[in-house]
Amino acid sequence: MRAARFHGPGDIRIDDVPDPQVQPGQVEVSVDWCGICGTDLHEFLEGPIFIPPKGAPHPLTGVEMPVVLGHEFAGVVSAVGSGVTGISEGDRVAVEPYWVCGKCPACEAGRYNICRSLGFVGLAGDQGGFAERCVVDRRWIHPLGDLPTDLGALVEPLAVGYHAVRLSGIREGGTAAVFGAGPIGLVTAAALRAAGAAKVIVVEPAAARKAKASGAGADVVLDPTTDDAPQAIRDLTNGVGVDVAFECAGIDAVLASAIGSVRPGGTVCNVAIWGHVPSVAVNDLVMGEVNLIGSLAYCGDHPDVIALLQDGKVDAEQFITGRIGLDALVSGGFRELIDNKEENVKILVSPKEVLA
Structure with missing residues (x-):
């Protein structure tokens, strides 16, 4: 079968x-x-990061680069192994x-997303979504019911946002600021x-992404190139600050703005994967007793996200x-997202059909 594999920075090949x-x-x-993720772009430009390099096979898969890419995917069950139930x-x-x-x-505590040997399908082995077929253990399969599979491919990135929101502890009726209206910020x-x-x-500077923020659920969209975001956020919350701020950009100045935007004792949830070691003014955390937490991927969130889509509570079509x-x-996906990132949210790839 055909599959896209990472052979090194800037070197992705369609292999048999x-x-x-x-x-x-x-x-x-x-x-x-299968959707193209920001993590895929980081690997393309700077990898291997999560991908196991030559000479250092992944401890669970035993695979080293080249690896099959693609981890935001959905499709139709084409075969089941013995002992599988609930899926046909x-x-x-x-x-x-x-x-x-x-x-x-x-893993024993049920927080398998921070497993000490964690590997992602589509980053750490010979299985991935940028391939005609993929085999995974039954526990990782989530039925979509009548949802179409293009929306099914958005369940994974939506689960990242859903997990971050759940982990942040925000309550119904709470206030929040999202810094960065790229795919993860929007979801x-x-x-x-x-x-x-x-x-x-x-909070987002790019015009095209600002335009999408309202449809994603934003009540107010601020431009950090013209607005003092922390001050504007305090003004919008009666001088208090939001309960939770989400850092979805991976930029030092944005993290600082997020910390400056929460109420005393508030929470900053970092969702971004960083390409560098950030500089953080820790005293800003100390003086406001601000909680800074990290959120990685998802853990038990897929069924809830699928239910949100089935109930129409999230309009995912707008993100495609x-x-x-x-x-x-590479030419129509990776390069398009890198060179015209402000114009795009999620580009979906069909491994089976010939599309322009």
Whole structure:
């Protein structure tokens, strides 16, 4: 079958690879759509980061680069292994793209997303969504019901925002600011709205992304190039500051603004994956007793996100800004998102169809 594999920075190839083999307890998914993630772009430009380099195979998969890419995907079940229940061939499904050890303290505590040996399907092995088919363990398969698989491919990024909102501890009727209206910032805003936040403020300089923020759930959109975001946020919250701020940009100055925007004793939730070691004014945390927490991916969040989509509480269709075939992955996908990031949110890739 055909699959896109990472061979090194800037080197992604469409290779012929062996068909995956379904083992007991596993499910094969015929991939319909796979989204391009910001993590994929970081790997393309600066990797390997999460991808295991040559000579250092991943401890769970035993695989080193080249690896099959793609972790935001959905499709139709094409085969099931012995012992699999609750899933049948022909079912539409989304995949929670993990490899975990099941034995470390995090796994034993049910927080498998911070497993000490964590690996992502599509980053750490020979399975991924930028391939015609993918095999994963049954536990990672989530039925979509009647949801179409293009929306199913958005369940993974939506789960990132949903998990961050849940982890932040924001209550119904609370206030929040989201810094960065890229894909993760937009889905975080959507998750906040679905969670019952009373006021959602989005901070973003790019015109195209600002235009999408209101549809994602923002009540107010601020431009940090013209607005003093922390002061404006305090003005919008009766001088108090928001309960929670979400850093979705991975920029030092943005993190500082997020810290300056929360109320005393408030929380800053970092959702971004950083490409560098940030500089943080820790005294700003100390003087306001601000909680700074990190949020990684998702853990048990996929069923709730699918329910939100099924109930129409999140309009995910608005986030799809392009559809391409596998052969256009780099030129029409990665390069488009890098060179015209302000114009795009989520580009979906079909591994099976020839699309422009």
